[in-house]
Amino acid sequence: MRNTVRTSLTAIGVSLIVASQGLLASSALAQKALPDATAPAAKETAQGKTMNIQEVTSPGGIKAWLVESHVNPLIAIRFAFFGGASQDEPGKEGQAYFVTSMMDEGAGELDAAAFQERAQSLAMRLDFDASRDVMLGSLQTLTENKDEVFELARLAMTEPRFDESAMKRVRAQILAGLKYDENDPATVASVAWDRLAFHDHPYGRPIKGTPESIAAMTTDDLHDYVRRVFARDQLVVTAVGDITPEELGKALDTLFGGLPEKSDLRPVADAKPPLGPAREVIKMDVPQSVAQFGFRGIPRSDDDFIPAYILNYIVGGGGFSSRLMEEVREKRGLAYSVASNLFPYRHGSVFIGNVATKNEAVGQSLQVIQSELEQVAKEGLSADQLDAAKAYLTGAYALRFESSTSIANQLLWIQIEDLGIDYVAKRNALIEAVTLDDVKRVAARLLAPDQLITTIVGQPAEQPVHAGAPG
Template sequence: MTVRSSLFAGTMGLCALLAAFALGATPAAAQGSKMKIQEVTSPGGIKAWLVESHVNPLIAIRFAFVGGASQDAPGKDGQAYFVTSMMDEGAGELDASAFQEREQALAMRMEFDAGRDVMLGNIQTLSENKDEVFDLVRLAMSKPRFDEDALERVRAQILAGLKFDENDPETVASLAWDRLAFHDHPYGRPVKGTMASIAAITSEDLHDYVRRVFARDKLVVSVVGDITAEELGPALDQLFGDLPERSELVQVAEARPPLGPTREVIIMDVPQSVAQFGHRGIARDDDDFIAAYVLNYIIGGGGFSSRLMEEVREKRGLAYSVYSNLYPYQHGAVFVGNVATKNEAVGQSLTVIQDELLRLAEQGPSDEELDSAKSYLTGAYALRFESSSSIASQLLWIQIEDLGIDYITKRNALVEAVTMDDIKRVAKRLLAADQLITTIVGKPVEPAEIIPTGAPG
């Protein structure tokens, strides 16, 4: 086992808070402390980032397998999502009831979540139970049962959820937007699947997904809590050592979302409409990403301090909510916004949004907006590290995005370094106000192309 450390102290009290990650610890109790991220390599060659804290007898582990829903087999949309719902439904010699009883007895938490690009795992345990918990999680990943009775019960739950989603305007707008933006690319397919695809998935399909994706070569791990580097090395082999050495991932093509203008209306009998708008974005490894991140805070990521909230809601009272986000997926980044408003105000709201995006592209924000954005983004960064679980999650995504073990110390400086020239350059590059892809769900008054509810996609 090898251990490599990155010892650092940040600015603005950040590291004091980072050191107080364990549940129940407070920033004040950690003033002057330093946080140490250790890179641990197990005897079997499995790597993980570790932050030790022995304040509380708790261990939080976050891990990810590259793949996610983009590895769903053709015609098996929702395959990864189905797997996540079945991971505590029995493994090895334990059926669903026995497995779940064992979970309760150990007072542990085990969760899986399917993203577009990664399959995420979450383990939380008392340190005194770690060996038994790790054995149970190992069994779930390496020898899942996927019994027919459990599969049919979970299938019914997923189908009920999909039926509910059919009547949720925001979900419908999002799914329609993905279809328009990504077409036949895996990102254009619903992560949760469809009624038809979920109905067709078999136990063999679930085993096939686990066999192809759950492997050590595409594994990323972060650990925070009451465990030493010397203990973690063997524990990593205990958890993941039974998995195949190499995955069998299907290559995912680069997605190239087209520019609009494209507008699709899906009629739903609801009192207010939801609209999703956006177009291609900026990749996470692009030199302009941090500037784009600051710009998005100014546009719609800053809540009530954002430009869109000010212009659409505060000044004109047109919308209940309006916001924007950057989604730097591994194979195709997008800039996406959302607005919810009464049916009579959809067109006017979208016009104001387009006008503001155009104004930002042409003129950039004010100095006050830029200063306020950088001040908030740097000051609030420490809030992402309030507990062992949140620190483990942050460290995991830093690894997934390959930002480096010292990223936490550099991040605020990167934000501070963004200049008005950077923002204006990126605004011209990113924002195409007259070329938005827009989906509207509701009964908007303005005439537009209408797609009946329940249309394919």
């Protein structure tokens, strides 16, 4: 079977919307310097001209998106397997995270030292990350070494060793990280919020696991995860750089052709975070408190997501220009930082915000936040605020397409969210089409300040006020 190629011409000077999935795991293999990965994939990409996205199908039937550029002798490949930490077995929290930390610790006949020495000699960079819904991979290579790098990466994915000696060392590193996290207020607040909001759903479990689950993890547990999740039917791939469609087709079969055709994923039910109000205060001897607050969000596939994205930018996602920052920090000096974001997880979207403030100011800060959310939900936004948000969101995204790696990352998330190969081209029009009435309608639908789920970590001097009784 020959490679098949379909192309889509898309303008770079437009914006992609994909909320962060919280990439909380990373295992890097970058022992030798590659050419500057921040260099533009092509001169025209940094200047807002046309980018050619090709859809390539390998002889073995594996599909990928390609942005071909021969400006630099560098190839960046990003890929993902659907599954992520939501596929951790019950009682084995951190299974996916542990896997990501072990993927460069030996494969095939190569133990950890031999594998890493080989990777160093090839100037190969290989990373794996675990989010709630996807296991992400990143591969970067010099053009001259591509065939050998692709073979070594294939070995890592199809024949990982997970040797006991390497597991012992990595386990100690993960446990040390968990110990550190126990004293980080923001991490503690986030983990507690997930548990309070999602309860027994996989989203309610910590991605990094617990000291108990990590201590009990076995080689068989890691092999079982790879067997269930690393499969071609759950795979999406993007490549950018110095590689032709024909060469990419061959590379796809080398990298992924040896994986099982079908995955063995455990069913994940849709998560519906309970309506608040609910709160949990976790005492920690720190000079300032961190609070995380949120409620149900809007799915990425919902027609209201783009208006919600614009709304969030104005309310809490726009940094110092956001309304929460203005009310909480600029006008009252209550907090060092306050922000919000939309997280459109595949099985349950949430709107989450956070604020860091003096212990004695927690209650007042949360009252101001709740009051501001109530006002936006009732009154909507001004035309000036909407116009300013549109101008920023349609103009700033070109900066995220300045390098091979950034282009690969953005296009991968377009695939993960199933937005279509033409999404970049049409996205600006979707933003511009949002009206003030749209934003007002979505504000009333999304913002539920009387239903906030809140976690506070620190030594709050006063109890925050919520509408209704605590859950």
